Structures are given as structure tokens and as C-alpha cells.
Amino acid sequence: MNWYPYGEHAPFYYGEKKGIYEKHGIALEIKAGQGSQKTVQATGAGQTDFGWADTPALLAAVDKGVPVKSLGVYLQTTPASVQSFESEGVAKPADLKGRTIAGTAGDALARTFPVFLRKNGIDPAEVKVQNTDPAGKMAAVMSGTVDGLMGFANDQGPTIASKSGKPMSYLRYADFGLNFFSNGLLAGERKLQSDEEIVEKMVAATSESWTAASSDPAGAVASMAGASEQLPANDVLTEQFKATLELLHTPATEGEAPGVNAEADWRQTIATFKEAGVIEEAKDPAEYWRAPAGQG
Known part of the structure; x- marks a missing residue:
């Protein structure tokens, strides 16, 4: 696997x-x-x-x-998405401006994130990426040190929601022009x-x-x-x-x-x-x- x-x-x-x-x-x-x-x-x-x-x-x-x-x-x-607590109010790509998003340097999600942003009219420099290992991304979201993470919508989100008791929202790449x-x-x-x-x-x-x-x-x-x-x-x-x-x-x-x-x-x-x-x-x-x- x-x-x-x-x-x-x-x-x-x-x-x-x-x-x-x-x-x-x-x-x-x-x-x-x-x-x-x-x-x-x-x-x-x-x-x-x-x-x-x-x-x-x-x-x-x-x-x-x-x-x-x-x-x-x-x-x-693709399940690629930006995942965040619903309370963060990230409902569209433009909502990512000025935010800090956890990612893992060099993986497919991190490499395609700038493509996703540019496709939606956003300069990648307008979104800060905090690099960490895969497990660290979830911890960073739950601790509130980042506004969201790059991940698979069928993986991290349900786990975070279960552990935190808070609903998650998903900004799916495929819903915004990039599959x-x-x-x-x-x-x-x-x-x-x-x-x-x-x-x-x-x-x-x-x-x-x-x-x-x-x-x-x-x-x-x-x-x-x-x-x-x-x-x-x-x-x-x-x-x-x-x-x-x-x-x-x-x-x-x-x-x-x-x-x-x-x-x-x-x-x-x-x-x-x-x-x-x-x-x-x-x-x-x-x-x-x-x-x-x-x-x-």
C-alpha cells in the first residue's frame, strides 16, 4: 500500500x-x-x-x-485539497490569501499547490506554506499554528474532525479547475x-x-x-x-x-x-x- x-x-x-x-x-x-x-x-x-x-x-x-x-x-x-476547520471560513481559493498552510516539501500536493493557486488567479507568494512531515500537518492544524493543510480529502480531514470534535471544510483542487x-x-x-x-x-x-x-x-x-x-x-x-x-x-x-x-x-x-x-x-x-x- x-x-x-x-x-x-x-x-x-x-x-x-x-x-x-x-x-x-x-x-x-x-x-x-x-x-x-x-x-x-x-x-x-x-x-x-x-x-x-x-x-x-x-x-x-x-x-x-x-x-x-x-x-x-x-x-x-484527485482527493488533493486544502483542509481546514469550518470556523476558518475557507470556502474558495481567494480565501487562502494571507493564510498559512501546512505542507510537506517536495510531495505532489506541495508541487501542485502553486499550479492550483495560479489557475485561480492567486499569486503563490500571497499564501505562506509551512513545511512539516505528513503527521506534523495534522498536529499543526489541531494546535492552531496553521490555518489549514494540504492533504487528501479522504484521509486527514475525517481523522482531525474525529479527534477535535470540530467540523472540517475542504477546498478540493478538482472543484476549482485542477484535476x-x-x-x-x-x-x-x-x-x-x-x-x-x-x-x-x-x-x-x-x-x-x-x-x-x-x-x-x-x-x-x-x-x-x-x-x-x-x-x-x-x-x-x-x-x-x-x-x-x-x-x-x-x-x-x-x-x-x-x-x-x-x-x-x-x-x-x-x-x-x-x-x-x-x-x-x-x-x-x-x-x-x-x-x-x-x-x-
């Missing part, structure tokens, strides 16, 4: 518990990650069979020659070349698991019981998974199975991260994405 278990990961646990992976001939072992960048590198190096990671981390790795490819992005509407791909399934080139059959089975099982979990959110969340000592509370998991289900498609893929991508969306994502400086060269989608036969 990209991180320790949280609500977004429920379909994997659900698919394993319901025998979906087993039906496809896969004995699934789910391991926590330490960030998308490390997951992408480990997958490219063959240290794990498959990874679940953020698309910009994949793009950056391929840009540096890491032999890895996406098998399909599931979170096709790009987020998390998806990936495999190393060596796995793609040496075991095409298991790759096909993994793709089919994962898409089926996400479809099934989407139809049974309560069961999906319940399937995560005991997954980790760091597992969020059940109400937080429920909110995280609910928010995740809103991210599965773009207008180009509405009605398609989870994980089915449109080439035009790939091109938009690639162009965005070229503009943000995450990649030096905007390559063809086929360099990053193994499209199923007849797709892309």
Missing part, C-alpha cells in the same frame, strides 16, 4: 475476506507502505509483486528510469514480462473487489478490523471510504468498472505534473500505463 491502512484501502481487505482474490487464483498479502515514492521504488525493484501508490510518484519514478507501470488508476478525481490522477495499482516491468497471467488476474480481482466493496461500504469497512495497530476508528474509516468512493471516475470513465482509465485523462495528468516540475519530459501515456487490450 501507499501508507498504513486507512479507509481507502478497504476494498483490498474486503476482496481478500470475501474470497474474490482467491477465486482469481491469488493469495493476497497486504502490507503497509511508507509513502507512495517508496512503494513505487519497491515495486519497480521487484521487492513486492504489486503496489498501490499515487500517480505523480509513478510519473517521477519513470522519469528517472524506474521500470514500473500503472495497471490502472482508481482514484481518477489529475491519484492512487492506483502498479507493477514492475519484470513482473509484467515474466508473469502476464498473474498480472491479468490481479487486475481483474482488484477491479471486482472495488466494485463489490462499493456496493457494501459497511461490510468493506468492517473487513479492515485488526488490520493494523494504527487503524483509525470505525467512524473515521467509514468517512474515509465514503469520500474515496466519490473519486473513482472522471466524466470520460463514468459508468466504467473501477480502474478503467481514459487516455485523455492520462494526458491531462502528465501535462499537469510537467507544469508542476514533477517530471522533466511529458512522455506518451503508454510509457507510464499498461492499458488493457483495446484501451488507450
